[in-house]
Amino acid sequence: MNHEARLYLAAHPFVYPLMRLLARLGPVVRVPGLGVVVNDAVTARAVLTDERFRKDGPGSPGDLWTPVLGPSVLLNMEGPGHLALRRKLMPLFTPAYVSALVADVLREPLADLSARLGRGETVDLVDAMRVMAGAVICRVIGLGEVSEARARELFADGERVVSMVSLRSRRLRDRQVVIARQVLDKIGDIAQAAYEAGDESTVMGRMRAQGLSAAEARGAAGAFFLTGTETVATFVPRLIALLHDHRTRVGDLDQMIEEAMRITTPTPMMLRSVDSAARIGRVAVRPGDRVLIVTHNCARAYGPFDPSRRHPPELRRLWFGAGPHFCIGYPLALAEIRAVATVLLSHHVRVVRRRAARGVLIPTYEHLWITAA
Template sequence: MNWETRLYLAAHPFAYPLLRGLARRGPVVRVPGVGVVVNDAALARSVLMDGENFRKDGPGSPGELWTPVLGPSVLLNMEGEAHRALRRRLTELFTPGYAENLCARVLAGPLAVLADRLERGAAVDLVDTMRLMAGAVIGEVIGLETDDYRGLFAQGERIVSMISLRTRRLSPRQVALARAVLDPLGDVAARSYTSGDEGTVMGRMRSLGLSEDEARGAAGAFFLTGTETVATFVPRLVALLTDAGELGRVAADPGLLDRAIDEGMRFSTPTPVMLRGVHRETEIGGTRVRPGDRVLIATHNCCRAYGPFDLGLTHPPELRRLWFGAGPHFCIGYPLALAEIRAVMTVLLGAAPLTITHRRAARGVLIPTYANLTVRKAP
């Protein structure tokens, strides 16, 4: 059994075998209590591109989960012109150049420490390292003044771990728990917004004409979506490259890094499923769906259909970065995630050859990950 399978089974010992079993049932499968499951990349992309029939607001959608926690205007639960208008303004905040500069500034110190420790032959836990770095970046985005990034990450992990394949909405208790974590972050974001400092993301949101409520909601959404994906991915990518015997090859040819990131994302699929609610009666691959139906895009099944981890694999158009979504809801934070991953991986590859001295799968988490992955510079 490969380590990626172990990670999924540790995180979802019952749901993961069900999810993989559904992949063998065909491109579209209706599952009582779960919804209409899409296992085919081309069909998944067509659903994600169709904002008229398949939506993130309304019954069966992600909006049912997150609106009680984040409010009504946070991209995660919006559609139509209001969504397009907000997205246009927010896109200006995360251009590739801005994301690269932000990561270079915020991570300069932590990356220097990481490089020094590796060069001295010290053992480095990449899981803990990435939690600190991802927390530092998202803390900068929100305007948070803290160095307790481990605690911050744990709080976010606690929120997203409330979600399962069957979860349609959070209970009042779960909403209260989530708001207890996110409301203080919203307060910080509001203060940063009020200051109007255009050196901060929240200050820039004010200059772009967003409201304080939109800034507060965006802070919560950035926190939930901008920490775990990056923090969990880098250790998994290092493990995949090491296990495949490809780490040295990528270290020797930096031009392969982006290909390695895309293929690592494809195989590990840090967003294993995506949700949409059906707004109008239509069909997906010959299966009729009706308003109120819940569509569960099994991103993991769509991506794994293209085989094992392979740096030589050419990704077809329908697969292109499907793990970040597609169409009007393609992840707005993609440039920031990519900049952060590149920055850390550049340091790690610069220290190659590396050897993994210890690793352990995490349990009770939504996004499969390592609880610990320790590396050391090989002698």
């Protein structure tokens, strides 16, 4: 069994085998008690770009996150309100701005990482990524210079909330909502202070300049915090492990990243709620039906890891979504991943030891010890 399958099994011992089994039953399958499962990239893209399938109805991500983040945080919105908020937020994520932000935040941590590898140390990449992804998100939500301890603390807070969700969750329990709100309130307060300070060189200051209200800025900070920390932090160790396991020679970095994304699919599933009667492939769906787009199955149908592979149009970046909800943080994620991978690859790192993480939402390593070759 390859290491990626082991990670999925450690994270989801019961759901993962079921998820892979469903892939064999066809492109679209209705599973009683679960919903309508989509395993095929063309169909997935059609659902994601069709407004009859929504993120704010029963069984959608809105059910999970609205009690914690409020009703207007992009990932639980639809229609003109969603479009208007996205338009205001888009300019915050231009490739030039996020590259400069990442270069600034990660300058010291990357210099430190590079020095440790240069000295021949064995480094736990999982731990290093937690600190770096934590530091980037601290900057995005409005903290200036942060210590390693603060970045770690913020990362752990996010992890605590994300780990409340499993691939089977439909709603958070009352007690979980209380804890998640405490965490998100803290993030909101940091964000609001930066918003009020109004410094346009910061993300929050830019939000104010874009005409976002304080409440919108608080909500956006919470959404970025929840969606943009663990996804990036868990991906980089998996990327490096894949390159090591396949003895990949350094080639086009972006192509290696996208192919590793295809194999790992950090967000293995996307949910939608059916708003009006429709067909998904051969399956008729009714209002209120829940659709589970299993991105992992859609992507894995194209074979094993091969960084020379060109992705066909239907597959292109499906792991970041498609249509109106396509990941708004994509340029930031890519800037972070590129910056760290560039340093690691310059040291030709190899994996010395590893351990899979158990009981997590996003499959990953608990530790991945690497050293310069």
